[in-house]
Amino acid sequence: MANGISESQGNEVSAVFAKDQRARDAASAMEEYRAGRRAADEKTARLRALRLARDAAAKEASAKPAKKTVKRVKRVTL
16 A cells, blocks of 8 residues: 555555547547548549539430431432
């Protein structure tokens, strides 16, 4: 008992410290998970917008009438 704390009190302090450490680790892990989900959701939204724009452009391009080609007729002079 050099520092005034009994062995049982030291064990209690260690248990409280360990419990607090686990709580901090859990909070950190949850924040990392949420950040990953946020990044994935943003990427999904960005890719979806690009896909919709591409599909709309393709639909618009196919809806326009094709340029008419003129068939040239060779004239024969007599």
